[in-house]
Amino acid sequence: MHLAFHPRSVAVAGVSTTGTSWFGGRMFIDGMRHFDRVKRIYALNPKGGTLADGTRVYADLSAIPDDVDLLISAVPAPTILDLIDAAAAKGVKVMHLFTAGFGETGDAERVALETEVMRRLTAAGIRLIGPNCMGIHSPITGLSWMADTSCDIGRIGMFSQSGMNATMIVDGAERRGLRFSYGVSYGNATDLNECDYLEYLAENEETDIVLGYIEGVKDGPRFVESARRVSDRKPLVILKGGQTEAGSRAAGSHTGSLAGSIDIWRGVSRQARFIVVDRIDELIDMAVAVQFLSRTAGRNVAIIGGGGGASVLAADACSRAGLFVPALADATQAALGEFIPAAGTSIRNPVDITSLWHGGDEFRRTVEIVAADANIDMLIVHFNVDGASITDRDRAEANLLTHMRAALEVSAKPIAAVTHPPRTPDGMAMQGRLYEQLSAMGIGNFRSIEECAAALRRFLDWREASA
Amino acid sequence: MHLAFHPRSVAVAGVSTTGTSWFGGRMFIDGMRHFDRVKRIYALNPKGGTLADGTRVYADLSAIPDDVDLLISAVPAPTILDLIDAAAAKGVKVMHLFTAGFGETGDAERVALETEVMRRLTAAGIRLIGPNCMGIHSPITGLSWMADTSCDIGRIGMFSQSGMNATMIVDGAERRGLRFSYGVSYGNATDLNECDYLEYLAENEETDIVLGYIEGVKDGPRFVESARRVSDRKPLVILKGGQTEAGSRAAGSHTGSLAGSIDIWRGVSRQARFIVVDRIDELIDMAVAVQFLSRTAGRNVAIIGGGGGASVLAADACSRAGLFVPALADATQAALGEFIPAAGTSIRNPVDITSLWHGGDEFRRTVEIVAADANIDMLIVHFNVDGASITDRDRAEANLLTHMRAALEVSAKPIAAVTHPPRTPDGMAMQGRLYEQLSAMGIGNFRSIEECAAALRRFLDWREASA
Numbered sequence: 001m002h003l004a005f006h007p008r009s010v011a012v013a014g015v016s017t018t019g020t021s022w023f024g025g026r027m028f029i030d031g032m033r034h035f036d037r038v039k040r041i042y043a044l045n046p047k048g049g050t051l052a053d054g055t056r057v058y059a060d061l062s063a064i065p066d067d068v069d070l071l072i073s074a075v076p077a078p079t080i081l082d083l084i085d086a087a088a089a090k091g092v093k094v095m096h097l098f099t100a101g102f103g104e105t106g107d108a109e110r111v112a113l114e115t116e117v118m119r120r121l122t123a124a125g126i127r128l129i130g131p132n133c134m135g136i137h138s139p140i141t142g143l144s145w146m147a148d149t150s151c152d153i154g155r156i157g158m159f160s161q162s163g164m165n166a167t168m169i170v171d172g173a174e175r176r177g178l179r180f181s182y183g184v185s186y187g188n189a190t191d192l193n194e195c196d197y198l199e200y201l202a203e204n205e206e207t208d209i210v211l212g213y214i215e216g217v218k219d220g221p222r223f224v225e226s227a228r229r230v231s232d233r234k235p236l237v238i239l240k241g242g243q244t245e246a247g248s249r250a251a252g253s254h255t256g257s258l259a260g261s262i263d264i265w266r267g268v269s270r271q272a273r274f275i276v277v278d279r280i281d282e283l284i285d286m287a288v289a290v291q292f293l294s295r296t297a298g299r300n301v302a303i304i305g306g307g308g309g310a311s312v313l314a315a316d317a318c319s320r321a322g323l324f325v326p327a328l329a330d331a332t333q334a335a336l337g338e339f340i341p342a343a344g345t346s347i348r349n350p351v352d353i354t355s356l357w358h359g360g361d362e363f364r365r366t367v368e369i370v371a372a373d374a375n376i377d378m379l380i381v382h383f384n385v386d387g388a389s390i391t392d393r394d395r396a397e398a399n400l401l402t403h404m405r406a407a408l409e410v411s412a413k414p415i416a417a418v419t420h421p422p423r424t425p426d427g428m429a430m431q432g433r434l435y436e437q438l439s440a441m442g443i444g445n446f447r448s449i450e451e452c453a454a455a456l457r458r459f460l461d462w463r464e465a466s467a
Numbered sequence: 468m469h470l471a472f473h474p475r476s477v478a479v480a481g482v483s484t485t486g487t488s489w490f491g492g493r494m495f496i497d498g499m500r501h502f503d504r505v506k507r508i509y510a511l512n513p514k515g516g517t518l519a520d521g522t523r524v525y526a527d528l529s530a531i532p533d534d535v536d537l538l539i540s541a542v543p544a545p546t547i548l549d550l551i552d553a554a555a556a557k558g559v560k561v562m563h564l565f566t567a568g569f570g571e572t573g574d575a576e577r578v579a580l581e582t583e584v585m586r587r588l589t590a591a592g593i594r595l596i597g598p599n600c601m602g603i604h605s606p607i608t609g610l611s612w613m614a615d616t617s618c619d620i621g622r623i624g625m626f627s628q629s630g631m632n633a634t635m636i637v638d639g640a641e642r643r644g645l646r647f648s649y650g651v652s653y654g655n656a657t658d659l660n661e662c663d664y665l666e667y668l669a670e671n672e673e674t675d676i677v678l679g680y681i682e683g684v685k686d687g688p689r690f691v692e693s694a695r696r697v698s699d700r701k702p703l704v705i706l707k708g709g710q711t712e713a714g715s716r717a718a719g720s721h722t723g724s725l726a727g728s729i730d731i732w733r734g735v736s737r738q739a740r741f742i743v744v745d746r747i748d749e750l751i752d753m754a755v756a757v758q759f760l761s762r763t764a765g766r767n768v769a770i771i772g773g774g775g776g777a778s779v780l781a782a783d784a785c786s787r788a789g790l791f792v793p794a795l796a797d798a799t800q801a802a803l804g805e806f807i808p809a810a811g812t813s814i815r816n817p818v819d820i821t822s823l824w825h826g827g828d829e830f831r832r833t834v835e836i837v838a839a840d841a842n843i844d845m846l847i848v849h850f851n852v853d854g855a856s857i858t859d860r861d862r863a864e865a866n867l868l869t870h871m872r873a874a875l876e877v878s879a880k881p882i883a884a885v886t887h888p889p890r891t892p893d894g895m896a897m898q899g900r901l902y903e904q905l906s907a908m909g910i911g912n913f914r915s916i917e918e919c920a921a922a923l924r925r926f927l928d929w930r931e932a933s934a
Contacts, residue, residue: 162776171853175890215779241776246792246816247783253813254775278787279780279917281888308721309629312682312708313746319711320745327716346720349713386638421748421888421914423642428895447888450746 001200004094004129004192005182006141007070009040011092013083014074014099017049017057025074028098028135029055030147037142040066061086069093070143072135077101077110080117088124095121097131097187098145104132104188104256118190132255133187134163137170140181140206146170154179156287157207159197161186161255162241165213165280173211173284175432177439178291181206188256193218198226202233209290211283212238215251220268227272235462236274237286240265273465275458285446285455292444293414296378299460300324302370303350303449304363305382310420311350314382314449321453322461325349332373339365349376356383356403357396364406371411378456379411382418382449385427385434397430401437408441416444418452468667471561471596471659472649473608474537476507478559480550481541481566484516484524492541495565495602496522497614504609507533528553536560537610539602544568544577547584555591562588564598564654565612571599571655571723585657599722600654601630604637607648607673613637621646623754624674626664628653628722629708632680632747640678640751642899644906645758648673655723660685665693669700676757678750679705682718687735694739702929703741704753707732740932742925752913752922759911760881763845766927767791769837770817770916771830772849777887778817781849781916788920792816799840806832816843823850823870824863831873838878845923846878849885849916852894852901864897868904875908883911885919 010032015025025043029051032038043051048059058064061071061083071092075083077099087095102114114131121128129135136143139153145163149170156178160166166185173180182204184197194214201210210230217223230236242251243262269276277283301323303314315325328336328349336347339362346352351370355362370376383400407415417438422428435445446452477499482492492510496518499505510518515526525531528538528550538559542550544566554562569581581598588595596602603610606620612630616637623645627633633652640647649671651664661681668677677697684690697703709718710729736743744750768790770781782792795803795816803814806829813819818837822829837843850867874882884905889895902912913919 160776162779164774165776165780168776172890213776239780241779241783243783244786244792246786247779249794249815250775250779250782250813250817253815253819254779278783307631308717309627309632309635309680309708312629312714312717312721313632313706315717316708316711316714316745319713325711325713346717348716348720350717352720422895423639423899425892425896425899428889429892432890432892 001192001196003069004127005136005138005200007038007094007143009042009066009068010038010070010072010143011042011044011061011064011068012072012074013044013061015043015045015051015057017045017047017051025072025098027145027147028072028074031144032142034147035139035142035144035151042066042068061090067091070096072096072098074098077113080113081120084117084120084124084126087126088120092126094127094129096129096133096135098133098135099130100132102131102188102256104254106253114188114190121191128191129184130187131190134166134185137166137180137183137185139179150174150179152179154181155206155208156180157201157204157210158183158212159186159194159201159210160184160213161189161194161215162213163187168280169211169213169283172281173287176284176288176435176445178284178287189218195219195222195226198230202226202230207234209234209287210236211287212236213241213280213283214238215241215255224268224272227274231273231466235286235290235459237277237283238269238274239277239280239283273462275462277458281447281451282454285451286458288444288446289455289459292439292442293378293416293456294459296414296456296460298377299457300326300375300377302328302373302376302379303382304353304366304370304379305356306350307352308346310382310384311346311352314380315350317449318380318453321450322457323453326375328370329373329375332369335369336366356400359399361406363403364410367407368410371413376413378413379415380418380449380452381415382420384420385422385430386424393426393430397433400434404438404443405441408443414444416446416452418446418449421447468659468663470536471594472603472605472610472667474505474561474610476509476533476535477505477537477539477610478509478511478528478531478535479539479541480511480528482510482512482518482524484512484514484518492539494612494614495539495541498611499609501614502606502609502611502618509533509535528557534558537563539563539565541565544580547580548587551584551587551591551593554593555587559593561594561596563596563600563602565600565602566597567599569598569655569723571721573720581655581657588658595658596651597654598657601633601652604633604647604650604652606646617641617646619646621648622673622675623647624668624671624677625650625679626653626661626668626677627651627680628656628661628682629680630654635747636678636680636750639748640754643751643755643902643912645751645754656685662686662689662693665697669693669696674701676701676754677703678754679703680708680747680750681705682708682722691735691739694741698740698933702753702757702926704744704750705736705741706744706747706750740929742929744925748914748918749921752918753925755911755913756922756926759906759909760845760883760923761926763881763923765844766924767793767842767844769795769840769843769846770849771820771833771837771846772823773817774819775813777849777851778813778819781847782817784916785847785920788917789924790920793842795837796840796842799836802836803833823848823867826866828873830870831877834874835877838880843880845880846882847885847916847919848882849887851887852889852897853891860893860897864900867901871905871910872908875910881911883913883919885913885916888914
């Protein structure tokens with residue numbers, strides 16, 4: 001298993017030397033070159049030749065003048081058995097089959113082919129990632145199918161049965177300032193399955209939280225044990241695809257999974273004590289909560305920002321999600337009342353304050369006073385990046401960042417930032433920059449009050465249950 | 468009431484001739500000029516002068532050489548009584564007080580001022596919109612506080628106690644291709660209140676659906692009757708701010724409302740048969756559902772697009788929301804199987820098809836076959852505007868629009884488009900253009916599968932209850 005994540009040398013079979021499509025063996029070469037950690041990389045194609053970047057393409061696995069720990073296959077399913085035989089002869093340790101078109105098609109011949117693949121690999125002592133998946137993504141090892149992710153090493157682990165969802169998780173999380181340790185897209189899970197990955201990530205000291213997307217579980221009792229092994233050490237968050245009959249039918253076509261009933265799944269989650277979510281963005285929210293807000297003492301939040309109507313809805317959303325939005329102490333309100341005008345604003349909690357984009361020290365003073373209230377555990381600051389009042393965007397953005405930096409200095413309590421969903425390209429661009437800068441400061445970023453509140457509540461529930 | 472929406476002449480008091488802030492009396496002048504339907508517009512400021520656009524500023528209401536039907540006040544609260552006296556002398560019919568700082572502050576003096584305002588207005592026979600609100604927005608009449616909205620006339624009515632939420636509703640809805648008839652932001656509702664606006668919109672034949680944001684209700688029994696009067700004729704959708712204790716506290720500071728308990732509210736919604744939502748975007752979703760998808764025969768949806776993992780989650784989301792995602796008939800699957808490859812795709816429903824951005828007629832053929840399935844009532848097409856496979860954005864966008872236009876021609880059943888939340892400014896820009904173009908074709912646009920499914924379910928529940 002360690003070798004699957006840490007191969008000393010990697011060969012990729014089915015690398016097109018002429019094709020213009022990015023979707024194929026080239027992805028894995030490009031991904032490794034992007035990280036530049038794996039140095040012994042070999043490309044394979046029966047036609048030989050060279051890639052655009054000068055990489056030599058070997059016609060045959062046996063022609064590679066080196067050992068090959070990991071062989072990534074992007075060849076079509078009908079030719080896979082020949083490649084496996086060659087891998088066995090070469091002494092390959094692990095194969096990753098990006099190759100699809102096996103049991104998941106429901107076709108009897110393809111099901112039989114998958115069985116034969118497994119038989120030959122087992123005979124050769126080769127472990128299998130996949131088939132029908134994108135394989136390993138790890139900034140630590142430098143393996144990936146993505147050449148546009150961050151090269152920074154983080155402390156988030158990820159396992160996803162779907163390659164597309166794996167990409168969505170990594171991409172979305174990185175945009176919110178998160179970074180990964182080890183991840184895997186593992187498809188049909190014919191050999192190595194979710195339990196193997198969970199066990200690796202449970203013991204792994206480079207990983208603080210594990211995010212997963214699962215369609216089906218191969219071995220229920222082992223899964224409970226593996227998941228529990230993670231939960232005992234760090235938060236495990238799982239999005240289960242195929243919770244409904246229709247979703248389960250789709251999962252059958254997608255990864256050949258038997259999705260099982262939602263009632264069984266709920267029971268499993270209670271036994272193994274992992275956190276359950278329903279959307280990919282909620283997986284990411286959990287990682288933001290754990291990474292940036294886990295030192296919150298409890299559920300009492302102060303809500304700052306917005307303006308009247310937004311404050312009302314924010315307070316409702318937090319309360320509905322199971323957080324508390326207590327009225328600020330009289331002394332706190334009195335201190336705020338000294339510089340916040342009464343007309344059209346509230347200082348009771350939520351605190352309306354719309355001057356985040358302007359100069360002055362109103363925001364810092366507000367945070368300092370609110371954070372000192374003994375009844376408050378955490379601050380949620382929310383704002384709208386499309387606001388008509390933002391006339392000079394560069395100035396406004398610089399002001400907000402200055403205010404947030406000052407706020408961190410005067411608050412001993414964690415701060416979350418909620419950027420209401422942008423509706424304009426300018427707003428979206430600003431959101432992207434704010435996510436990056438604010439998370440670098442140590443502020444957790446969320447896409448909406450609802451999602452921020454739900455993530456906090458889930459984290460606090462898990463922490464209490466684990467205490 | 469008719470005159471509140473249809474003034475023949477409008478004066479705005481408190482128009483700054485020098486200030487650089489957009490937030491004040493100038494907003495209303497700019498709004499009317501933008502629509503250019505109200506021709507008799509007068510600006511007031513004790514200092515007189517002229518505006519940048521040459522508009523003459525009168526020092527005194529009595530100096531205006533015309534009758535004034537509607538007087539909009541942007542003067543500070545402490546000077547409001549003088550303005551009311553002048554309005555009484557001038558024979559003004561309706562006043563809109565943008566002016567804030569009354570009962571909502573909780574300050575005893577300000578509460579008394581609001582009472583006195585109401586006493587003098589009543590004595591003078593002047594009706595009041597507000598105070599503490601943005602007033603009327605109507606493309607039909609040409610009144611607005613927004614100079615950047617569409618001038619197109621639509622068939623959506625809106626009433627919102629919060630001005631900011633009113634702006635969010637109009638802006639968000641217009642971006643999704645919706646247009647308005649009459650709307651109002653009505654603040655403290657000291658005189659004209661939600662019931663008056665509801666009754667106007669109920670009878671109004673230019674309005675097909677009514678969206679509302681309410682913090683507190685002044686007169687429970689009358690509210691039930693007014694709301695029911697709308698629901699008997701057209702869908703009424705209400706977002707209630709202040710559903711929780713914390714939200715209610717915020718509503719008290721915001722519009723001075725007594726928000727009431729959520730249990731009472733639930734009972735009211737059942738009696739008056741309106742549709743309840745929790746977020747502003749859900750209000751907009753309901754308008755999209757009513758405007759574009761109301762001819763769906765039932766709850767059976769086909770899901771097209773996405774790719775494997777996204778399809779699984781889409782099917783789960785629709786099922787969880789209370790829609791049905793039936794397996795396509797054998798004959799339908801056989802017809803699809805003729806041109807959709809088996810590896811890595813599903814044709815059972817959801818139908819994976821990722822060629823929306825490319826040329827060819829795969830998508831049109833898919834829609835034609837699926838729409839002909841007797842067990843399907845509606846089609847949901849979903850796609851990701853950030854996709855790495857979109858290398859030539861202009862070409863991809865043109866292809867998608869061509870496919871959608873062709874799809875409409877071969878489908879007798881309504882089609883909804885779901886653009887998964889963009890993560891990049893380019894994706895957001897593309898989403899904006901697609902919303903506009905697709906809605907112009909007659910396709911309803913949603914921000915996520917979850918929201919699309921929830922809106923459809925709410926609409927179908929309401930339709931069944933109204934049958």
